[in-house]
Amino acid sequence: MILARNILLVDDEAPWLRTLSVTLQRLVPEAIIDTCVDSRQVMNRLEATDYALVLLDLTMPYHSGEQLLESIRQAQPNTRVIIVTGVNEVETAVRCIKHGAYDYFIKTDDVADLGRSVRRALEVVGLERNYKRIKDSFLSKTLSRPDAFSHILTCEPAVLDQFRYLEAIAFSPEPILIEGESGSGKQAFAQSCHLLSAPDAPFITINLAGISARQFDKQLYGELSTEPGKSVAGAIHKAGSGIIYLKEIAELPRESQAKLVELLEQKVYFPLGSEQSYAVNCRFIASTQADLLALNKDGKLRSDLMYRLRGHKLSLPPLRERRLDISILLNHFVQQAANELELSPPPVPANLATQLQDYPFPGNINELKAMVLDAVSRSSSVTLNTAPFMQAVNDCKDVAAPVAKFSFGAELPTLAEISQALIDEAMSRSAQNQTAAAQMLGISQSALSRRLTKDK
Numbered sequence: 378m379i380l381a382r383n384i385l386l387v388d389d390e391a392p393w394l395r396t397l398s399v400t401l402q403r404l405v406p407e408a409i410i411d412t413c414v415d416s417r418q419v420m421n422r423l424e425a426t427d428y429a430l431v432l433l434d435l436t437m438p439y440h441s442g443e444q445l446l447e448s449i450r451q452a453q454p455n456t457r458v459i460i461v462t463g464v465n466e467v468e469t470a471v472r473c474i475k476h477g478a479y480d481y482f483i484k485t486d487d488v489a490d491l492g493r494s495v496r497r498a499l500e501v502v503g504l505e506r507n508y509k510r511i512k513d514s515f516l517s518k519t520l521s522r523p524d525a526f527s528h529i530l531t532c533e534p535a536v537l538d539q540f541r542y543l544e545a546i547a548f549s550p551e552p553i554l555i556e557g558e559s560g561s562g563k564q565a566f567a568q569s570c571h572l573l574s575a576p577d578a579p580f581i582t583i584n585l586a587g588i589s590a591r592q593f594d595k596q597l598y599g600e601l602s603t604e605p606g607k608s609v610a611g612a613i614h615k616a617g618s619g620i621i622y623l624k625e626i627a628e629l630p631r632e633s634q635a636k637l638v639e640l641l642e643q644k645v646y647f648p649l650g651s652e653q654s655y656a657v658n659c660r661f662i663a664s665t666q667a668d669l670l671a672l673n674k675d676g677k678l679r680s681d682l683m684y685r686l687r688g689h690k691l692s693l694p695p696l697r698e699r700r701l702d703i704s705i706l707l708n709h710f711v712q713q714a715a716n717e718l719e720l721s722p723p724p725v726p727a728n729l730a731t732q733l734q735d736y737p738f739p740g741n742i743n744e745l746k747a748m749v750l751d752a753v754s755r756s757s758s759v760t761l762n763t764a765p766f767m768q769a770v771n772d773c774k775d776v777a778a779p780v781a782k783f784s785f786g787a788e789l790p791t792l793a794e795i796s797q798a799l800i801d802e803a804m805s806r807s808a809q810n811q812t813a814a815a816q817m818l819g820i821s822q823s824a825l826s827r828r829l830t831k832d833k
């Protein structure tokens with residue numbers, strides 16, 4: 378939940394201001410509350426501090442609440458105003474709402490209702506501010522913090538766009554989802570977000586591949602035990618105001634999904650074995666290789682979790698769609714591998730990147746990195762050993778080549794049955810297009826047509 382915090386309470390009765398301030402602080406503990414007893418100072422106070430919300434009395438000396446409402450809406454249109462007054466008149470209330478008041482309360486109204494309205498107004502202002510920051514940042518063509526991306530090498534426009542988007546949303550309290558094939562750089566982007574938003578706080582990874590609901594709950598929420606030394610601190614506690622990276626979110630057991638949604642919404646959690654709630658201060662980044670929409674359709678992923686996670690979504694293209702990057706990544710990983718192996722970096726053959734242009738890199742950047750490490754470890758200092766690359770390219774060609782093998786059971790089908798099955802398959806694959814089906818079967822369209830008519 379996004380909450381702007383600063384509230385100004387305006388009323389000429391100092392004791393009432395004190396009471397209201399204490400009550401509101403109890404109802405909305407995150408709020409930062411200031412008070413003002415002199416209506417003449419309100420506009421100056423608003424200029425000096427960025428208030429999200431003003432609670433305004435109507436009957437005051439010097440400037441009436443209605444006059445102030447108009448001035449505030451003109452000068453600070455992003456600040457919301459709630460009227461809290463002793464005047465119980467429907468016409469006044471209607472007039473105030475018409476002139477832009479967010480809500481209207483009588484001092485004798487239930488204070489819990491006022492608390493709820495204040496919270497809603499703060500959320501609205503918070504969402505507006507968040508949206509504006511994201512828009513401004515995304516529209517600007519330059520990065521303000523390029524250093525946060527220095528470990529991600531790329532010259533592909535699609536990836537550079539993701540840098541700007543991540544920079545724009547890095548401070549949003551909503552979770553971030555990073556989609557991409559294995560080894561496409563999801564964790565590297567999560568680390569950039571950490572560098573941008575909370576570099577001094579921890580970054581904790583929880584890998585959800587094959588995890589049970591109980592293991593997940595224990596790792597995330599921790600467990601309180603009455604036995605000494607048996608309590609376990611959870612990742613939320615350890616992360617503080619840092620980041621928790623939920624790797625492979627699609628594998629989260631269904632039993633744990635509803636609880637995670639509640640945590641993301643309420644921003645509180647209960648450690649296992651505890652009735653007491655604790656505040657969540659960290660941010661969540663989730664990654665997935667799987668198609669969440671398809672999992673949702675199959676009933677494996679709750680809709681509320683999916684929509685909650687997809688609020689901010691980055692999609693990383695696979696390496697086969699980032700051909701421009703192959704050459705820089707090759708050189709970078711050669712240098713990195715040589716450092717690791719304490720060798721001097723062997724020169725990369727000029728045509729190697731071109732030879733890899735059609736290779737699909739199913740393991741993406743991880744695969745390229747591993748190939749380079751293998752190649753460097755087999756190289757002399759004169760040139761890079763290209764055998765691991767060529768091996769992968771050739772293996773891929775072998776797999777792609779058609780395999781002309783059929784397997785039959787103990788009893789062979791007749792020639793007529795086989796040819797009928799082939800024709801049916803070709804017609805089905807070509808969506809009943811005779812020309813395309815004939816091409817697949819290696820016969821003329823008229824020959825196919827004759828066979829089809831004969832069958833009727």
Ligand SMILES: Nc1ncnc2c1ncn2[C@@H]1O[C@H](COP(=O)(O)OP(=O)(O)OP(=O)(O)O)[C@@H](O)[C@H]1O
Pocket residue numbers: 528529530531557558559560561562563564565566666706709742743746
């Ligand atoms: N653009 C890049 N430039 C340099 N190194 C990169 C780049 N992208 C990723 N890497 C490196 O490639 C490796 C794989 O990246 P990463 O672990 O972020 O991928 P991933 O998508 O999270 O993988 P997986 O889904 O398998 O966990 C890491 O060592 C990472 O540092």
